Amino acid sequence: MMVRTRKGMTERHQKIMDFIVQRYDEGFPPSIREIGEAADISSTSVVTYYLKQLTEMGLIERDPKFSRAVRPTHVNSKDLFRIPILGPIAAGLPILVPDPQKAYIGDEINGVDVARSLLPEREKARELFALKVQGDSMIDAMINDGDIVILKSTLEARNGDMVAVWLPARDETTLKYFYKEKERYRLQPANPTMKPIFVGKDEPLEIKGKVVMVIRKLETTAA
Amino acid sequence: MMVRTRKGMTERHQKIMDFIVQRYDEGFPPSIREIGEAADISSTSVVTYYLKQLTEMGLIERDPKFSRAVRPTHVNSKDLFRIPILGPIAAGLPILVPDPQKAYIGDEINGVDVARSLLPEREKARELFALKVQGDSMIDAMINDGDIVILKSTLEARNGDMVAVWLPARDETTLKYFYKEKERYRLQPANPTMKPIFVGKDEPLEIKGKVVMVIRKLETTAA
DNA sequence: CTTGACACAGAACGTATGTTCGTGTATTAT
DNA sequence: ATAATACACGAACATACGTTCTGTGTCAAG
Numbered sequence: 001m002m003v004r005t006r007k008g009m010t011e012r013h014q015k016i017m018d019f020i021v022q023r024y025d026e027g028f029p030p031s032i033r034e035i036g037e038a039a040d041i042s043s044t045s046v047v048t049y050y051l052k053q054l055t056e057m058g059l060i061e062r063d064p065k066f067s068r069a070v071r072p073t074h075v076n077s078k079d080l081f082r083i084p085i086l087g088p089i090a091a092g093l094p095i096l097v098p099d100p101q102k103a104y105i106g107d108e109i110n111g112v113d114v115a116r117s118l119l120p121e122r123e124k125a126r127e128l129f130a131l132k133v134q135g136d137s138m139i140d141a142m143i144n145d146g147d148i149v150i151l152k153s154t155l156e157a158r159n160g161d162m163v164a165v166w167l168p169a170r171d172e173t174t175l176k177y178f179y180k181e182k183e184r185y186r187l188q189p190a191n192p193t194m195k196p197i198f199v200g201k202d203e204p205l206e207i208k209g210k211v212v213m214v215i216r217k218l219e220t221t222a223a
Numbered sequence: 224m225m226v227r228t229r230k231g232m233t234e235r236h237q238k239i240m241d242f243i244v245q246r247y248d249e250g251f252p253p254s255i256r257e258i259g260e261a262a263d264i265s266s267t268s269v270v271t272y273y274l275k276q277l278t279e280m281g282l283i284e285r286d287p288k289f290s291r292a293v294r295p296t297h298v299n300s301k302d303l304f305r306i307p308i309l310g311p312i313a314a315g316l317p318i319l320v321p322d323p324q325k326a327y328i329g330d331e332i333n334g335v336d337v338a339r340s341l342l343p344e345r346e347k348a349r350e351l352f353a354l355k356v357q358g359d360s361m362i363d364a365m366i367n368d369g370d371i372v373i374l375k376s377t378l379e380a381r382n383g384d385m386v387a388v389w390l391p392a393r394d395e396t397t398l399k400y401f402y403k404e405k406e407r408y409r410l411q412p413a414n415p416t417m418k419p420i421f422v423g424k425d426e427p428l429e430i431k432g433k434v435v436m437v438i439r440k441l442e443t444t445a446a
Numbered sequence: 447c448t449t450g451a452c453a454c455a456g457a458a459c460g461t462a463t464g465t466t467c468g469t470g471t472a473t474t475a476t
Numbered sequence: 477a478t479a480a481t482a483c484a485c486g487a488a489c490a491t492a493c494g495t496t497c498t499g500t501g502t503c504a505a506g
Contacts, residue, residue: 012483024250027252028291028294029291031290034289042485043487045465045466045485045486046485048465048466064464066251066257067290067493068251068289071251106252142362143365144365162441175453179451190367213439214439214441215437216437218384218435236455255493265456266455267456267494268455268496268497269455289462290462290463291496
């Protein structure tokens with residue numbers, strides 16, 4: 001028969017992990033006995049027992065050379081959001097529809113870390129995704145080739161929001177300020193010298209997301 | 224009588240600070256004796272002596288309840304750099320000259336947290352500062368009102384770098400791509416449809432810093 | 447020459463800390 | 477039933493750790 005030892009995270013595992021993460025965020029990693037106190041464990045050997053398991057699970061790292069040398073392995077600093085870059089955005093190409101579940105689990109090799117303090121209030125990380133701009137078709141929106149735009153997944157928008165819209169009839173994707181008018185939608189470029197695009201209400205218009213941030217990294221080694 | 228300014232930041236202060244920051248970044252804060260070893264101090268009392276001073280300077284925090292409970296005060300997370308916003312940048316205004324020492328200690332109430340992974344290689348945090356753009360005079364550089372530009376303090380630039388330059392003769396500050404040509408400097412706007420500015424080599428030109436990142440936060444509550 | 451502040455070393459001491467060992471108790475597989 | 481396993485407790489121990497006290501040399505002011 002199968003060994004039933006499917007490493008389940010018991011309540012004690014979870015309590016210990018939470019405490020280690022909390023202390024790690026504070027900068028003061030805990031001692032064995034402090035962990036025991038936090039998890040209602042009276043014996044230090046029991047804490048060692050669980051710490052060994054958590055290490056084997058790959059959830060924490062320890063350094064036997066130092067005391068209090070325990071830290072969570074994953075980079076889940078509470079001050080950071082890792083936002084996946086789902087793909088490129090360019091005029092004439094449909095952009096990916098973000099799947100929150102996939103975005104959370106999927107390969108986040110390509111992603112941007114964004115400080116929470118830069119994001120408005122308490123954005124849900126799962127609702128955010130990033131796109132890398134290809135080409136200079138968005139230049140009228142003050143967004144250049146190579147820029148990373150961070151969007152909040154939404155299907156609706158309020159007036160004044162900068163949104164990523166997909167216009168099937170025109171086979172075009174753009175970033176514009178969104179205004180709903182009487183008989184039409186007005187897509188206003190960020191550059192005030194450029195004229196807006198008007199989309200009649202009978203024309204299909206898909207809002208993919210709302211831009212919450214633009215990040216431009218400049219190469220230090222430019223030609 | 225004595226002004227308790229940071230008069231003494233001796234080599235030992237610096238060594239200890241660097242070591243504490245390094246260990247804090249690694250997640251494993253050091254013990255007194257480890258600090259002593261790193262700073263070539265044989266006695267633990269001397270380390271205590273310096274730790275007390277650094278605490279009074281506000282550079283580190285300690286918690287007497289725990290061992291190894293020492294951390295730099297200014298860092299929130301090991302993955303973040305807190306970059307001070309030294310002031311606004313606008314055409315016609317001189318921008319502040321950053322003082323690395325002051326930037327390290329000074330009031331960093333106004334600052335931006337930037338994920339280290341977004342910065343090129345191993346930028347020294349001390350060399351970075353941020354400016355908040357006022358007005359749309361930089362619009363030809365694809366930089367809008369309210370944007371935050373992060374610069375690396377430097378007095379020289381290579382061709383292709385985007386730099387903040389101060390032109391005393393024109394009483395003007397701009398962000399442009401920098402090119403050194405035979406008899407002049409060419410300041411190229413980011414927007415390819417705009418024409419460059421030429422500055423003769425006899426005209427004064429002060430490079431304040433090199434732009435390494437641009438961050439634009441969009442309001443969720445736009446009119 | 448004193449005086450005192452300063453920078454540093456060394457040792458002592460009480461507590462903190464991680465590991466190890468022995469033991470007990472359910473649960474489960476054979 | 478027996479053995480194996482997972483989970484839990486407490487004690488013991490060697491070392492790590494922070495604090496504190498004493499002492500030493502330097503240097504500038506009085």
